[in-house]
Amino acid sequence: MRSLQLGLLDHFADHRPHLFLRRLRVWPEVFDRILDQISSHPIFHSSSENCQLPVAIQLATFLFCAGHYGNVALPEDVAQWAGVSVGSVINFTNRVMVAILDEHDTFVNIPPHYSEDMERARTFTESQTCPAWRNRVFAADGSSIPLFEKPQIFGESFYDRKSRYSLNCQVCIPMHAEWNTYRS
Structure with missing residues (x-):
């Protein structure tokens, strides 16, 4: 016990x-x-x-x-x-x-488009990923989501560094200024 x-x-x-x-x-x-x-x-x-x-x-x-x-x-x-x-x-x-x-x-708070926090996020995104994502990304931290079992198709490509099968989480949304062009 x-x-x-x-x-x-x-x-x-x-x-x-x-x-x-x-x-x-x-x-x-x-x-x-x-x-x-x-x-x-x-x-x-x-x-x-x-x-x-x-x-x-x-x-x-x-x-x-x-x-x-x-x-x-x-x-x-x-x-x-x-x-x-x-x-x-x-x-x-x-x-x-x-x-x-x-x-x-x-709990979920997206900073205003022209805020200092959003500019820091854009700068970080540009420096850590590709520059094209600078004005498009509001991202989760890339946490892995464990899968119950190995996927049938391309199963080995889901095997992660923690010796399990998982998906990485990344949420992308366009920034407000560009959003209108995507919506029309």
């Missing part, structure tokens, strides 16, 4: 943040900001006699599950890690997703 590890997160946040990051895939400060943003959501407050566990536990359980793949992400294994039931893992996931999706406009 393994003992639950959810209780170690406070220690990791204070003394070993890299371990906190490894478990939940976010830094402790980011976790706290997400927690502050979603804690007041009505989905975490019910009139039932059965009280929900604290939102921090629900969020941590969700992030642990979302940040892992394969056998580690099975509800049974997440439940063992968090010291809760499998049903609780599923309920936590549903509640946290509802709360995060309701905060979409707060």
